[in-house]
Amino acid sequence: MRLLNRGKPRTRLSNSTLLFIIAGIIFLLMYGIAIVSFPVSFRQFQTFFDFFNLNAALFITTLGMCIVIIGGGIDISVGAVCGLVTMACALLLQSGAGNVWGALFLALGIGLAFGLMHGFLIAYLEIQPFIITLAGMFLAQGLLTTLHKEPLNVTNPDFVALRRFTIEIPWLGTVNRLGVFIPCEIKPGVIVVVALVVLYAVLMKWSSFGRNLYAVGGNRHSARMLGINVKKTIFLSYVLCGLTAGISGFVFLMTTGAGNIGNGALYEIKAIAANVMGGIMLSGGVGNLLGAPIGTLTLLTINELIRAAGVQSNLQAIVAGLLLYLFIVLQSIIMALRDRREFRLALPPWLKPHRS
Amino acid sequence: MQPEIILKMEGICKSFPGVKALHNVDFVLRRGEIHALMGENGAGKSTLIKILTGVYQKDAGQVYLEGRLVHFKSPQDAQNMGIGTVFQEIALCPNLTVAENMFIGRSRGAFVNWKQMNESAAKMLNSLGIPASPTQELASCSIAVQQMIAIARAVDMDCKILILDEPTSSLDEDETKKLFALMHELKARGVGIIFITHFIDQVYEISDRITVLRNGELIGEYLTAELPQIELVSKMMGKALSDVSAIKKHEPPKSDDSVPVFEARGLSSATGVRPFDFSVHKGEVNGFAGLLGSGRSESVRAIFAADKVTGGEVKINGKVVKIRTPLDAMKQGIGYLPEDRKSDGIIDELSVRDNIILALQVMKGFFRPLSRKQAEEFANQYIQLLEIKTPSLDTSVKSLSGGNQQKAILARWLLTHPMYLILDEPTRGIDVGTKVEIQKLVLKLAAEGMSLTFISSEIDEMLRVCSRLIVMRDREIVGELSGVDLTEQNVMQMIAQGGGE
Numbered sequence A: 001m002r003l004l005n006r007g008k009p010r011t012r013l014s015n016s017t018l019l020f021i022i023a024g025i026i027f028l029l030m031y032g033i034a035i036v037s038f039p040v041s042f043r044q045f046q047t048f049f050d051f052f053n054l055n056a057a058l059f060i061t062t063l064g065m066c067i068v069i070i071g072g073g074i075d076i077s078v079g080a081v082c083g084l085v086t087m088a089c090a091l092l093l094q095s096g097a098g099n100v101w102g103a104l105f106l107a108l109g110i111g112l113a114f115g116l117m118h119g120f121l122i123a124y125l126e127i128q129p130f131i132i133t134l135a136g137m138f139l140a141q142g143l144l145t146t147l148h149k150e151p152l153n154v155t156n157p158d159f160v161a162l163r164r165f166t167i168e169i170p171w172l173g174t175v176n177r178l179g180v181f182i183p184c185e186i187k188p189g190v191i192v193v194v195a196l197v198v199l200y201a202v203l204m205k206w207s208s209f210g211r212n213l214y215a216v217g218g219n220r221h222s223a224r225m226l227g228i229n230v231k232k233t234i235f236l237s238y239v240l241c242g243l244t245a246g247i248s249g250f251v252f253l254m255t256t257g258a259g260n261i262g263n264g265a266l267y268e269i270k271a272i273a274a275n276v277m278g279g280i281m282l283s284g285g286v287g288n289l290l291g292a293p294i295g296t297l298t299l300l301t302i303n304e305l306i307r308a309a310g311v312q313s314n315l316q317a318i319v320a321g322l323l324l325y326l327f328i329v330l331q332s333i334i335m336a337l338r339d340r341r342e343f344r345l346a347l348p349p350w351l352k353p354h355r356s
Numbered sequence B: 001m002q003p004e005i006i007l008k009m010e011g012i013c014k015s016f017p018g019v020k021a022l023h024n025v026d027f028v029l030r031r032g033e034i035h036a037l038m039g040e041n042g043a044g045k046s047t048l049i050k051i052l053t054g055v056y057q058k059d060a061g062q063v064y065l066e067g068r069l070v071h072f073k074s075p076q077d078a079q080n081m082g083i084g085t086v087f088q089e090i091a092l093c094p095n096l097t098v099a100e101n102m103f104i105g106r107s108r109g110a111f112v113n114w115k116q117m118n119e120s121a122a123k124m125l126n127s128l129g130i131p132a133s134p135t136q137e138l139a140s141c142s143i144a145v146q147q148m149i150a151i152a153r154a155v156d157m158d159c160k161i162l163i164l165d166e167p168t169s170s171l172d173e174d175e176t177k178k179l180f181a182l183m184h185e186l187k188a189r190g191v192g193i194i195f196i197t198h199f200i201d202q203v204y205e206i207s208d209r210i211t212v213l214r215n216g217e218l219i220g221e222y223l224t225a226e227l228p229q230i231e232l233v234s235k236m237m238g239k240a241l242s243d244v245s246a247i248k249k250h251e252p253p254k255s256d257d258s259v260p261v262f263e264a265r266g267l268s269s270a271t272g273v274r275p276f277d278f279s280v281h282k283g284e285v286n287g288f289a290g291l292l293g294s295g296r297s298e299s300v301r302a303i304f305a306a307d308k309v310t311g312g313e314v315k316i317n318g319k320v321v322k323i324r325t326p327l328d329a330m331k332q333g334i335g336y337l338p339e340d341r342k343s344d345g346i347i348d349e350l351s352v353r354d355n356i357i358l359a360l361q362v363m364k365g366f367f368r369p370l371s372r373k374q375a376e377e378f379a380n381q382y383i384q385l386l387e388i389k390t391p392s393l394d395t396s397v398k399s400l401s402g403g404n405q406q407k408a409i410l411a412r413w414l415l416t417h418p419m420y421l422i423l424d425e426p427t428r429g430i431d432v433g434t435k436v437e438i439q440k441l442v443l444k445l446a447a448e449g450m451s452l453t454f455i456s457s458e459i460d461e462m463l464r465v466c467s468r469l470i471v472m473r474d475r476e477i478v479g480e481l482s483g484v485d486l487t488e489q490n491v492m493q494m495i496a497q498g499g500g501e
């Protein structure tokens, strides 16, 4: 520090940090609006925790997506993989042949298989990630409907026990009308979310893989010139994203308790929207991993607002889409203002027209 | 005693689609020498570097590092073998911090020690006097600072070979001095340095040896002390000094007291040409001379506002006007035939007729289309005038020969009756016969009162048609030659030595 403070240029906030702060402010703003508009439900802490309890799988999917987006890629198969995992695990648990551990390994195995395949095709054969993961999405969806068409409740006692398990927070809660204190409850899925957020945040900030991934997302060409193994880095990011999608499937099943062909539907678009709202730029290389859960919260708050306002719930997907547009444009404007350059949409590398 | 050879490249060939970037090039680097690699833009210098560092794979040839045959598959391999490189296009990641850019990709560890990294970076930045903090995002540093950071990274690597591809292009004098001091220090330690620059003075200031490339071919290796500057320039341009064949046929320059047709003061564009003053009089043909990449095209593009104009004042016939877009320029009676007809000029898919009437149509506005009859009349008139060989008016332009395509674009501009026409390399890649025709046409148009600016890589061609040459070097006008001073010898002299005579 002694070296730096001698009239050296002031360090401005990095783009990642700036966007993260903005994402945080937007979330607080949205939540504030929610509290003001619907004080009865939003002033209860449990409502906040229920975001996590009910949407743990979405949080996890968003984390995996965040990693590939930072690397300048995209994975739109995550929702379908999540759905496939719920059904596969449900079948395994119901068949009587498997136990909870078996289901967990199956979930990880399916996620890993998709991750490895996508990573290989995208990193080493250099095929467009959008196309590859679109194919992966169809494949996973096809497998899902082939496995079982009807909703499948899991009655395996171990699993049901796990699913029913709740953790009470004794010092946090609300007093109901009868004057009884009701503590806040969290589900096991939330612990998985928290553990993964911490793990991935550490990975992105302190591991060579994480930093290399930022470099690759920032400028792939330069990253190669700097001696980074670009292909390996990209490969690993998809493997991690696939694995995370597998975990999200298992957590989804822990949340709803049934395999269903609709499970995880639209998670890819929600995950992308949540990341963008969390200040992760689709153009790659910019964004704080902690933005992913923040963005998810923003998205859920907005959806909850819509629901509480009594509008049809299928509006949620429309809103996710619209918000995605809005935030991409917003990010692009912020970046343009910041660099005092012409407005340019912050598009991911796989969407940019090739210039020769 | 002969210094030990650390690097030997033999018979290197490399082609890109449509371009032979390197053909059978040899290069030798010795321990403790600063070796300048010289050549005009596009000569293949950067390509040679990128082959050496594993960015590109060579089509043929061998590379020996300290006598051992090596084959680098990626920049990572080259880096691991002790080759530090500063690439021409600064290859750093804008979204990472300064310190990260200095250290990323260098350690094999699984984790990053930020504290240690920032401390080492701070030391390095401090010792080189680079005004940046290690934790700052690279994007917030100026280009010059980024360049210094790239240099710091390469220097810190403790390498056997240091490659600097145009490292000084955005450095000021002080920074360049610091770099040179550093180079001397490394040289004394036995590092072999490959230095590429387009500043000829710098080559003579620091290098021991020079290798010259031209059009992807090796011209030769020389000791710097034994190669006069002017000979270096002539080798780079591929012109024998004795071959002074200026057959001057141009009329004397017009009287200078008349109001210029076009006049610019302090004109600059986003491409980075130094602000320049320029004027052209009625009936005058002038030209911009200089090595490829010296800013000739950028200058005329600024006149036509083909690149974003960033400053300066423009007068047409003495009246101040605003020219912000090519359309503004066209409306003021300026025409511009771009250097790269493939990407800027010809529209492949359109017919000969449509290509010819394009500029006129643009000026009229697309809501007032020319009638088909009119269009055909115009097109026919110019096809005859310029003797464009085309089977029909409807033939798509891409099936014509290069020379005829060029004439079609020329026709496009002539049709708008410009007062001032800029021709950037109008004769490149076309046969000799057509070349002469175009030269004659230029002189004829000038005699009729049009003002023209003519740019060509062939100096003798410029000498033949231009009555005044503006000489450029390093994106800056270094002088002007006209009248009896306008000789090939003088032009080369000026390019070699800059303005100071």
Ligand SMILES: Nc1ncnc2c1ncn2[C@@H]1O[C@H](COP(=O)(O)OP(=O)(O)O)[C@@H](O)[C@H]1O
Pocket (backbone or CB within 6 Å): B016, B017, B019, B020, B021, B039, B040, B041, B042, B043, B044, B045, B046, B047, B048
């Ligand atoms: N990646 C590439 N793809 C196609 N052509 C290229 C590429 N890189 C260089 N070239 C071509 O190779 C030739 C040599 O370029 P370069 O080595 O960059 O020249 P220099 O560094 O001497 O200015 C030029 O004609 C250039 O257009």
Ligand SMILES: [Mg+2]
Pocket (backbone or CB within 6 Å): B042, B045, B046, B047, B088
């Ligand atoms: Mg170059």
